[in-house]
Amino acid sequence: xxxxxxxxxxxxxxRKKQNRSSSGRNSSGGRRSDRGSSKPGARPSTDSRGxxxxxxxxxxxxxxxxxxxxxxxxxxxRIHEDGVRDWDxxxxxxxxxxxxxxxxxxxxxxxxxxKAKVERYLAAARLAIEEDPDKAYEYAVEAGKLGGRSxxxxxxxxxxxxxxxxxxxxxxxxxxxxxxxxxSDLLPVIADCERAMERPDKAIELLTSPEAEALExxxxxxxxxxxxxxxxxxxxxxxxxxTLRPAAEQVQKDQPWAARIVYGYADALLANGDLKAARxxxxxxxxLDEFGQTDATDRLAELDDELAKEQx
Numbered sequence: 001x002x003x004x005x006x007x008x009x010x011x012x013x014x015r016k017k018q019n020r021s022s023s024g025r026n027s028s029g030g031r032r033s034d035r036g037s038s039k040p041g042a043r044p045s046t047d048s049r050g051x052x053x054x055x056x057x058x059x060x061x062x063x064x065x066x067x068x069x070x071x072x073x074x075x076x077x078r079i080h081e082d083g084v085r086d087w088d089x090x091x092x093x094x095x096x097x098x099x100x101x102x103x104x105x106x107x108x109x110x111x112x113x114x115k116a117k118v119e120r121y122l123a124a125a126r127l128a129i130e131e132d133p134d135k136a137y138e139y140a141v142e143a144g145k146l147g148g149r150s151x152x153x154x155x156x157x158x159x160x161x162x163x164x165x166x167x168x169x170x171x172x173x174x175x176x177x178x179x180x181x182x183x184s185d186l187l188p189v190i191a192d193c194e195r196a197m198e199r200p201d202k203a204i205e206l207l208t209s210p211e212a213e214a215l216e217x218x219x220x221x222x223x224x225x226x227x228x229x230x231x232x233x234x235x236x237x238x239x240x241x242x243t244l245r246p247a248a249e250q251v252q253k254d255q256p257w258a259a260r261i262v263y264g265y266a267d268a269l270l271a272n273g274d275l276k277a278a279r280x281x282x283x284x285x286x287x288l289d290e291f292g293q294t295d296a297t298d299r300l301a302e303l304d305d306e307l308a309k310e311q312x
Contacts, residue, residue: 106152118147151181167196187212188222203230221257241268259289279303
């Protein structure tokens with residue numbers, strides 16, 4: 001599944017990005033009860049007011065008096081004669097087109113009835129991730145309960161867990177996704193979870209493995225950013241700088257990860273005490289950051305204030 005967070009790792013401490021509470025999650029997914037209002041052991045009516053009128057149905061609306069014309073489907077929904085389904089998941093109308101094609105293809109391995117439900121929960125998670133990441137996590141967990149044998153479902157649960165700061169669960173789910181689907185591009189996210197759990201050595205070990213070093217493109221950029229962050233966490237400021245320098249110097253402006261690589265490099269320069277070089281790179285990053293992926297402009301202003309104080 002594509003990263004549903006819409007955010008990227010820039011080498012900073014992942015714990016500092018979590019400003020939302022993940023408490024209060026309801027694992028039920030908001031499902032309504034379908035048991036009805038009758039109670040076990042209820043007594044039959046003892047109304048003694050005489051015979052009941054038997055002509056009510058002739059004046060009652062047909063939709064109340066006619067037998068249920070809906071048919072039960074294998075996926076647990078009911079379907080009307082006009083083809084409209086009733087879902088019992090409480091999600092309402094869901095646009096399944098938000099799911100990437102590769103996700104839909106992976107879900108074909110699930111049974112038809114399960115697949116339909118999982119698609120709805122994953123689509124709901126994707127739609128909610130920006131405005132309500134906790135709710136998105138709830139939806140992803142429900143999808144995991146139904147479709148946990150699908151690597152893309154485990155990935156979705158892991159990414160949503162990461163986004164609300166549940167790093168232990170995120171790591172477990174993403175590790176399962178890697179085992180099941182062979183997705184090496186998830187290794188940087190797993191390593192970032194290790195960093196958040198204050199285990200930078202584990203992150204470094206993971207990101208210097210042959211599988212991780214074989215990554216290319218954006219996944220390789222993510223690896224370098226997290227690796228530099230982990231080395232910084234371990235007190236290896238110079239090593240963090242050398243990790244990012246080649247990529248930052250060679251990155252092309254049309255590469256989607258250009259701004260984040262340069263931002264990470266600027267941060268590493270700052271950690272090594274080179275304020276002027278850091279300022280130049282934050283300036284460069286601001287020019288590359290067409291979509292506002294970083295706070296380079298704010299960092300630039302802060303550095304200008306610091307440099308002005310030094311000169312004054």
